[in-house]
Every structure is written in structure tokens, then in C-alpha cells.
Amino acid sequence: MAGAGGGGNDVQWCFSQVKGAIDDDVAEADIISTVEFNHSGELLATGDKGGRVVIFQQDTENKSQPQCRSEYNVYSTFQSHEPEFDYLKSLEIEEKINKIRWLPQKNAAQFLLSTNDKTIKLWKISERDKRPEGYNLKEEDGRCRDSTTITTLRVPVFRPMDLMVEASPRRVFANAHTYHINSISVNSDNETYLSADDLRINLWHLEITDRSFNIVDIKPANMEELTEVITAAEFHPHQCNTFVYSSSKGTIRMCDMRASALCDKHSKLFEEPEDPSNRSFFSEIISSISDVKFSHSGRYMMTRDYLSVKIWDLNMENRPVETYQVHEYLRSKLCSLYENDCIFDKFECCWNGNDSVVMTGSYNNFFRMLDRTQRRDVTLEASRESSKPRQVLKPRRVCAGGKRKKDEISVDSLDFNKKILHTAWHPQENIIAVATTNNLYIFQEKVN
Amino acid sequence: ITAECAVDAQSLISISLRKIHNSRTQRGGIKLHKNLLVSYVLRNARQVYMNEKYAEIYRMQQYEEVMTVCNEIQELDPLDVVSGGAAADECEDAGVAEQQQCCAGGMAGGQASLCGAQPCSLPSAPEEACKTSETLFYRSCCAEPYPPPPPSPCDFSPAHCNKTTVLDLDTHVVTTVENGCLHQDCCCTPLQPCSSPSSKKRKVSDYSGCGYYAPELEDVSVDPAPCKRAKLEDCCSDCLVDLDTANISNLISIFGSGFSGLVSRQADFEQAFNGQFCSKQALASLGAWTRAIVAF
Numbered sequence: 001m002a003g004a005g006g007g008g009n010d011v012q013w014c015f016s017q018v019k020g021a022i023d024d025d026v027a028e029a030d031i032i033s034t035v036e037f038n039h040s041g042e043l044l045a046t047g048d049k050g051g052r053v054v055i056f057q058q059d060t061e062n063k064s065q066p067q068c069r070s071e072y073n074v075y076s077t078f079q080s081h082e083p084e085f086d087y088l089k090s091l092e093i094e095e096k097i098n099k100i101r102w103l104p105q106k107n108a109a110q111f112l113l114s115t116n117d118k119t120i121k122l123w124k125i126s127e128r129d130k131r132p133e134g135y136n137l138k139e140e141d142g143r144c145r146d147s148t149t150i151t152t153l154r155v156p157v158f159r160p161m162d163l164m165v166e167a168s169p170r171r172v173f174a175n176a177h178t179y180h181i182n183s184i185s186v187n188s189d190n191e192t193y194l195s196a197d198d199l200r201i202n203l204w205h206l207e208i209t210d211r212s213f214n215i216v217d218i219k220p221a222n223m224e225e226l227t228e229v230i231t232a233a234e235f236h237p238h239q240c241n242t243f244v245y246s247s248s249k250g251t252i253r254m255c256d257m258r259a260s261a262l263c264d265k266h267s268k269l270f271e272e273p274e275d276p277s278n279r280s281f282f283s284e285i286i287s288s289i290s291d292v293k294f295s296h297s298g299r300y301m302m303t304r305d306y307l308s309v310k311i312w313d314l315n316m317e318n319r320p321v322e323t324y325q326v327h328e329y330l331r332s333k334l335c336s337l338y339e340n341d342c343i344f345d346k347f348e349c350c351w352n353g354n355d356s357v358v359m360t361g362s363y364n365n366f367f368r369m370l371d372r373t374q375r376r377d378v379t380l381e382a383s384r385e386s387s388k389p390r391q392v393l394k395p396r397r398v399c400a401g402g403k404r405k406k407d408e409i410s411v412d413s414l415d416f417n418k419k420i421l422h423t424a425w426h427p428q429e430n431i432i433a434v435a436t437t438n439n440l441y442i443f444q445e446k447v448n
Numbered sequence: 449i450t451a452e453c454a455v456d457a458q459s460l461i462s463i464s465l466r467k468i469h470n471s472r473t474q475r476g477g478i479k480l481h482k483n484l485l486v487s488y489v490l491r492n493a494r495q496v497y498m499n500e501k502y503a504e505i506y507r508m509q510q511y512e513e514v515m516t517v518c519n520e521i522q523e524l525d526p527l528d529v530v531s532g533g534a535a536a537d538e539c540e541d542a543g544v545a546e547q548q549q550c551c552a553g554g555m556a557g558g559q560a561s562l563c564g565a566q567p568c569s570l571p572s573a574p575e576e577a578c579k580t581s582e583t584l585f586y587r588s589c590c591a592e593p594y595p596p597p598p599p600s601p602c603d604f605s606p607a608h609c610n611k612t613t614v615l616d617l618d619t620h621v622v623t624t625v626e627n628g629c630l631h632q633d634c635c636c637t638p639l640q641p642c643s644s645p646s647s648k649k650r651k652v653s654d655y656s657g658c659g660y661y662a663p664e665l666e667d668v669s670v671d672p673a674p675c676k677r678a679k680l681e682d683c684c685s686d687c688l689v690d691l692d693t694a695n696i697s698n699l700i701s702i703f704g705s706g707f708s709g710l711v712s713r714q715a716d717f718e719q720a721f722n723g724q725f726c727s728k729q730a731l732a733s734l735g736a737w738t739r740a741i742v743a744f
């Protein structure tokens with residue numbers, strides 16, 4: 001059903017566009033570090049390791065005709081964060097954009113929050129398509145006119161100009177985090193937002209930059225006793241008093257800000273007991289949660305750990321209601337993945353518009369679509385080879401062992417340098433954005 | 449812990465330490481989350497490693513009882529090589545095997561803990577001492593810096609032979625790491641006995657060596673003798689063949705600075721690394737997951 005944002009395996013996905021450099025030599029600054037649609041889906045923002053934000057806008061001219069494909073074109077590019085140096089600690093602060101979150105649109109301008117490890121910034125993106133002309137005291141190029149030459153008065157008028165999109169930093173929220181920021185989340189009240197680092201979560205008001213409230217602090221008195229860190233945090237989509245945060249131990253805590261000022265005590269603790277038969281040297285690493293996302297409905301939340309995706313019902317704390325294996329064939333490879341650091345990759349996950357399908361990335365530029373209603377899953381690939389216009393993506397299969405069938409790829413042939421960590425799903429339509437290392441792929445549902 | 453891809457605990461320890469070390473110079477500062485996860489792998493690997501060592505020690509203790517019997521047989525008739533030969537040969541072979549393993553590297557061989565404190569028959573005369581039959585165990589030449597060992601064909605003065613002994617306070621297991629260089633020489637000539645005026649009791653909680661020990665250890669009677677830090681590094685770099693030698697001093701410094709060393713300022717880390725790691729304070733703040741004393 002077009003427009004419902006649904007569809008899992010009934011949907012056939014087609015290549016639509018790819019953004020980014022073609023050559024294999026990837027500049028580190030171009031590595032995409034976050035992808036996010038805005039609330040209408042008209043805008044798609046990416047952040048990269050070089051501290052830049054690129055915003056694409058959906059071409060709406062042909063939207064009235066469902067047959068036509070809408071394309072995303074560059075709308076605005078700006079440098080959000082620069083590298084900094086903390087002289088006190090002799091530390092360099094990376095300019096890499098860790099997260100982007102859009103604010104709901106209130107007026108003509110668009111607002112987004114972008115953050116690196118230490119500082120969050122509120123950016124205003126506004127359009128200018130006309131400019132005043134006919135000033136009395138200055139020339140068109142800005143030079144001042146000699147007042148002795150002015151003999152008449154005229155009223156300046158607005159004249160159309162080429163569309164210009166301007167991004168300006170409206171707020172800078174700095175110096176509130178000792179550790180590295182991993183999440184930001186805008187509250188449903190549209191006034192506040194939270195930012196989370198490894199040990200603390202702060203609550204901000206969007207208008208106030210010189211103060212924030214610390215609402216979660218898990219730093220132990222003695223750092224020797226540290227056993228877990230915060231890995232992600234998010235506000236509930238409708239309840240402005242509720243948020244969750246996930247930990248490196250595989251637990252999720254839900255907190256109610258009405259209960260107390262400091263939400264160290266959770267109101268709910270979501271945890272699934274570990275399967276002892278799966279115990280290994282790396283059990284702690286693979287149980288660390290890399291992402292947590294509420295469903296649009298607010299009834300469920302999804303967590304991603306290294307090998308699986310879990311769907312939790314907010315009313316049931318002792319186990320998830322659904323568990324999906326993303327790439328179970330990697331379980332026997334954990335040692336090599338530890339050696340090459342891949343085991344520390346932080347995969348994200350996302351819901352489709354009606355919460356029926358979830359998506360997450362994997363290696364070899366594979367990504368997985370997990371259909372909750374039909375209990376089916378498919379593996380697709382983002383590659384230049386499958387990038388002909390409107391080319392339908394073919395499901396991929398990984399052969400875990402034994403005889404490899406035709407069209408299957410064996411685990412040992414997987415390219416672990418090609419990882420899809422960041423994906424986003426249009427809030428209303430079957431349009432997805434999938435980030436490979438330095439390219440952004442946009443896929444759409446096949447239409448006749 | 450399920451076995452996977454033939455990984456052994458020791459290589460994981462080595463890899464993990466390398467990661468922690470590298471994280472210090474990574475752009476953006478030390479990543480707390482990643483280092484915490486690496487420390488879990490370290491802890492898991494260490495547990496497996498210690499379990500293996502326990503098993504090894506248990507096996508060696510049983511073996512040692514056999515060897516003690518051999519020794520006693522030997523003492524009954526020290527000059528009678530022929531009569532005690534059969535038993536002695538067995539013992540000697542085993543002894544050679546053991547000492548070779550000893551020399552291969554303290555931690556790697558897993559036998560090193562026994563090297564330091566084996567009772568050794570005292571040769572009555574140097575010539576006799578060099579007889580094959582007399583050599584049952586290779587006695588660590590630097591077991592006792594004081595008093596100096598009696599003269600013997602192989603001169604194992606403390607100055608030449610250094611040893612690093614590590615005692616784990618959690619498990620009370622002693623690991624001795626010998627200076628591979630000279631020790632190798634010793635080992636290559638298995639006929640050379642080493643002797644010591646007093647044989648130390650083969651008590652697990654004992655350790656011998658020169659250097660520093662934590663105040664908690666009450667029952668150890670040893671005279672610490674200061675050794676230069678440079679020697680420590682020599683020791684380590686020579687003998688720990690299986691572990692990444694460049695990281696051994698890091699191992700000690702990391703253990704010494706505990707987990708908090710990972711998140712403290714870079715300056716603290718430098719301090720820990722540059723020589724403070726043997727201070728009482730540093731050692732007293734060891735993380736719960738490992739407590740090691742370095743004697744050097």
C-alpha cells in the first residue's frame with residue numbers, strides 16, 4: 001500500500017540514487033557517521049567524520065503522480081563541527097558528527113541538532129528566495145553611496161533571486177559532557193532534549209545553552225568499580241516524561257522524570273538472561289547494545305546488539321517479545337572480529353512508518369529487513385553493481401558452512417571493511433537511506 | 449567458555465593489551481566503552497589462563513612427588529651412578545624437559561612457577577655436581593640473591609641472571625619469568641647444576657626474588673634487593689616470548705594503574721608508564737580483576 005510506510009517482503013526494493021564519491025579510495029573525512037530523515041521525510045540529513053552535514057531534499061514536483069519517482073537532491077551543505085583541542089587534558093576532540101536529530105517543523109525554517117563527542121549545536125536551515133533591492137544609502141554591491149549624490153528617495157522592494165539555503169548555528173550547547181556523547185533525543189514537548197555520554201545523561205532546554213540538568217549519572221565513586229556504560233538513550237515519542245537508556249551490559253532502563261530529579265533509579269529494567277551455552281570470551285562485547293529506538297506507536301522499543309535485533313514490549317521487562325538474528329554466522333568468527341576491531345562496530349536500527357518492518361545493517365554492504373508481521377527476513381546489498389536505475393535488489397544469502405550454493409556467498413568471502421552501520425526509513429513512504437562507508441544509497445519501493 | 453577458532457587465552461591477553469595501549473594514542477581520546485569491553489575480554493582470558501595454570505600446577509605437583517622420590521633414591525647412593533642410573537635418567541630427562549620448558553619463557557611454558565623453588569640436591573663437590581645423574585631439576589640460579597650462591601662450574605651470579613616473579617594475590621600463584629638470554633645458556637648445558645645454600649619450601653604462596661612486594665603478603669621472607677628498572681625491561685623482553693614483548697612493561701603499567709588509568713588524564717597515564725608503576729600507591733590501586741605484584 002503506497003504511503004503506508006509498510007511492506008516487508010511483499011515490497012520489492014529498487015535502486016533509486018547513490019550519493020558520494022565513486023572511487024574506492026575513501027577519504028576518512030567522507031565517512032558517513034549518521035543518517036536521519038526529518039519528520040515529514042522531505043529532508044534527509046547525513047553527517048560525516050569531517051564534521052560536515054549534508055541535507056538532501058526530496059523533489060516534490062512530481063509527487064502528485066505516484067508513478068513517478070521522487071529524487072533527493074542536495075539542499076544544503078555546511079560545516080557543523082570543527083576539530084578542537086582540549087588543552088587541559090591534552091586531548092583532541094573529533095569533529096565527527098555522532099548524531100543528527102531533526103526538530104519538528106514550526107515555521108518556514110528547519111531546525112536540527114547535531115553533535116560530536118562534546119558539543120551539541122542547533123542549526124537553523126532557512127531558505128531565501130528574494131532579496132531587497134533599491135536601498136538609498138548603499139549600492140547594490142553593498143558599498144555606501146556618497147550622501148551628497150542622493151537626490152531622490154525610493155522604497156526598497158523585494159525581488160526574486162535564486163534560491164539560497166542558509167544554515168546558521170543558533171545555539172551551541174557545550175561543556176556539559178566529560179565523556180563522549182553517543183546520543184541526543186528531542187522530547188515530544190518540543191522544548192527539551194537529552195544528550196547522553198558514557199556515564200551521564202543531561203536534559204537541556206532548547207533555548208538555554210548555559211545550563212543543563214543532569215538526570216542520570218552512573219559514574220561509580222571509584223572508577224575501578226566501573227562495570228557498564230550508557231550506550232544509547234531516547235525519549236518516548238509521546239510521553240514527555242519517559243526516556244530509556246541502554247547499557248553495555250545489554251540492559252535497558254526506562255526512567256520517569258516525574259519520579260525524581262535524578263533518575264538513577266529506573267522505573268523499569270529490561271533484561272534478558274544470558275544463555276549460558278553461548279558463553280565465550282566475547283559474551284560481554286556482543287551483548288552490549290549499540291542502538292535503542294522506540295516504535296512510532298510508542299508501544300515497543302527495539303535494541304540492536306552485535307548479532308541480533310530485539311523487540312521489547314514496554315510492558316514486559318523480563319524478555320523481548322521478538323528476537324531476530326542479523327548475522328548469526330559470525331558467532332564462530334568472534335575471535336577474528338575482535339582482532340580486527342569489527343566486534344566493536346556499532347550498528348543502528350530503524351523502524352518503518354507503521355512499525356511492521358525493522359531494518360539494520362551488516363557487513364559486505366549487506367542490510368537486513370526483518371518483517372515482524374510476516375515473520376520473514378531478507379538480506380539485500382548496497383553496491384555499485386546493482387545501481388542501475390530502478391534495478392530491483394536481489395535477495396542475498398550467506399552460506400555459513402558446508403556446500404555453497406549458487407548465488408550464495410561464504411562467510412569467509414565477506415568484506416568486513418564494507419559495513420552498513422547507519423540506515424534510515426522514510427516516516428511515511430517506502431523509501432530507505434542506507435549508508436555504506438562513504439556513499440549514501442537511496443532505495444524505493446518498486447512501482448509499476 | 450566455548451572454544452572457538454583455536455584461540456588461546458594468552459594470545460587474547462596479548463591482543464587486548466595491545467588494544468588498550470593503542471587506545472591511548474587514538475584520536476579523540478581514550479574510548480571508555482571500548483576499553484571497558486576489552487577489559488572484560490582480558491578478565492575472561494585471564495580466568496581461563498589461570499584455570500589452565502592451576503591444572504598445570506596440580507599436574508606438576510603430582511609429578512614433583514614422583515621426582516622427590518627419585519631424588520631420595522639418588523641421595524641414598526650419590527656416587528653410584530650405575531645403580532641409581534635408571535631412575536636418575538628418567539628424572540634427569542624429565543628435569544631437562546622441565547628446565548627447557550622453564551627457559552622457554554615463564555608464562556608461556558607454564559612451568560616456570562616451579563623453577564624457582566625446587567629442592568635441589570647439594571653437590572658435595574663441583575665435579576660431582578656436574579655429573580648427569582646429579583641433575584634432577586634445574587635450579588634457578590637467581591633464586592637467592594643473598595647470600596651469593598656457592599661457586600660452581602657455571603657461575604650464576606645475580607648480576608647476570610635476572611628474574612621477574614609475579615605473584616597473583618587473588619590466586620596466590622607464582623609465575624617466574626627468567627632472563628631468557630642467560631637462562632638459555634644455562635639450559636643449554638643441562639649438566640650444570642645450580643645450587644643454593646638453602647632450599648626454599650615449595651609453598652605456593654612463597655616467592656623469591658629481589659624487589660618489591662605488596663605489604664599484604666605477610667608470610668614471605670625475602671630480602672628485597674633493588675634492581676634497576678632497565679633490568680626489568682631486559683628480563684621481560686627476553687623471556688616472555690609468547691606475549692608481545694613490547695607490551696610487557698605496558699602490562700605492568702596498566703595493571704599497576706588499574707582501570708582508572710584508562711580514563712584519567714593522559715598525563716596520569718604518562719606518569720604511570722614512566723616509572724611510577726612500581727610505587728605502592730599504584731599497586732595498591734589495582735583493579736579488582738587483577739592483582740599482580742612485580743618483583744624486579
